[in-house]
Amino acid sequence: MKFYFAPMEGLTGHVCRRVHHALFPGVDRYYTPFVTATHTHSFKQKEKHDLAPENNEGLPVVPQILARDPEDFLWAASYAASLGYKEVNLNLGCPVGTVVKHGRGSGMLSDPEGLDRFFDAVFGKWEEAGLSGVSLSVKTRLGMTEPSEWERIFAVYASYPLSEITVHARTREDAYKGIPRLDVYGQIREKYPDLPLVYNGNVFTPEDLTLIKERFPGTEAVMLGRGLVADPALVRELRGGESLTKKELRAFHDRLYGELTETMPGTTVVIGKMKEYWVHMGAMFPESGKQLKALNKARTKVEYEGAVRVLFNTGHLTKRKRSLI
Ligand SMILES: Cc1cc2nc3c(=O)[nH]c(=O)nc-3n(C[C@H](O)[C@H](O)[C@H](O)COP(=O)(O)O)c2cc1C
Incomplete structure (x- = not known):
């Protein structure tokens, strides 16, 4: 396949x-x-x-x-x-x-x-x-x-x-x-x-x-x-391999955020872009509505990075529900 x-x-x-x-x-x-x-x-x-x-x-x-x-x-x-x-x-x-x-x-x-x-x-x-x-x-x-x-x-x-x-x-x-x-x-x-x-x-x-x-x-x-x-x-x-771990998602997030920060003009644009990813990645933390909301409200680098830290520290990465029935 x-x-x-x-x-x-x-x-x-x-x-x-x-x-x-x-x-x-x-x-x-x-x-x-x-x-x-x-x-x-x-x-x-x-x-x-x-x-x-x-x-x-x-x-x-x-x-x-x-x-x-x-x-x-x-x-x-x-x-x-x-x-x-x-x-x-x-x-x-x-x-x-x-x-x-x-x-x-x-x-x-x-x-x-x-x-x-x-x-x-x-x-x-x-x-x-x-x-x-x-x-x-x-x-x-x-x-x-x-x-x-x-x-x-x-x-x-x-x-x-x-x-x-x-x-x-x-x-x-x-x-x-x-x-x-x-x-x-x-x-x-x-x-x-x-x-x-x-x-x-x-x-x-x-x-x-x-x-x-x-x-x-x-x-x-x-x-x-x-x-x-x-x-x-x-x-x-x-393909039959291991499912995602929280550590891996964090590493993916951090590298994406880091590289976008290097290539995009200004923090506001980068944070806006990261929020577009979170529209989808947020589905991995279905019990963290409050933390995701805070992340979505973040405007500054400090706020955004703080919200990400809280989400990864407190959130449970949860197996997604099947979509096709
Ligand atoms: C934010 C967003 C951007 C998309 N951009 C494109 C695109 O540039 N070209 C395209 O053919 N489809 C685009 N799509 C459709 C996706 O490629 C895909 O067909 C659709 O999301 C259904 O597949 P999925 O259920 O696996 O997400 C986009 C979908 C979303 C949600």
Whole structure:
């Protein structure tokens, strides 16, 4: 079984990827948070940094691209290829309003014919763009509003040589609510047994993985997002190894905090960023509501570090509850 670290905007940037890989090796691929391909054919400084090989040394990284226009996507894929990347991933799932409004992310799912034209243009010029040694994978939701939209969307995917299709089994309207639509994921697998599907959604514990393996035998790869941010040792545990210890989470936190402090401008920004991680890591301390609240209120370095100390000193790292039932 292969395990991929999901792209998560604001969380899984190069600093997090490096720290995670150093302390918890064993993830097969790290997908970057999306970088946006626009008509300007240039990336923002932050995006360039995230893709720069010197920031990703020794990591198995796949750049994820958000696009609408085939020419812009080809430019972005060629940029990634020029840095040595051998796979690029197209974002077909982002539910954010401004992204969808511009016809990107899950917005591309609202027009399967347009999606077909997009792939036709992209694959038609793949070699000409110098991309013959590079594979193209996608990460998709089931559709915009109705789960049945998958039928037309997957008919499109099935007609192109996509290296992998990661399925976050929710619609855009579902956002992150409830349990992913496993029944629909099952229908897709049944109709297209030969498609290289990767399962994604709510795998937080070994029990969740067991359910996926039992329900969908032959699953070869699973992508993990929130579960792996909360519990950086999750892949080790899913492979049959030890579960996370408090000491390990502390070490992960401290190194992440330390490296972000070196690379980000100012304490307020760093503390704000750490709070984004705590949205997920806090799930490891379900009995420490008060301490987590204090951490969330911290404004200064002293307050933040004090709150972290109290949380680790007093909190009980607790096995997470299974998410998929
Ligand atoms: C804060 C946050 C940021 C995300 N950013 C991205 C992104 O940049 N690209 C993407 O394809 N999905 C993104 N996602 C979706 C995740 O990759 C993943 O599909 C989703 O969280 C479901 O998987 P999980 O249940 O394992 O977390 C994001 C999700 C969250 C919560």
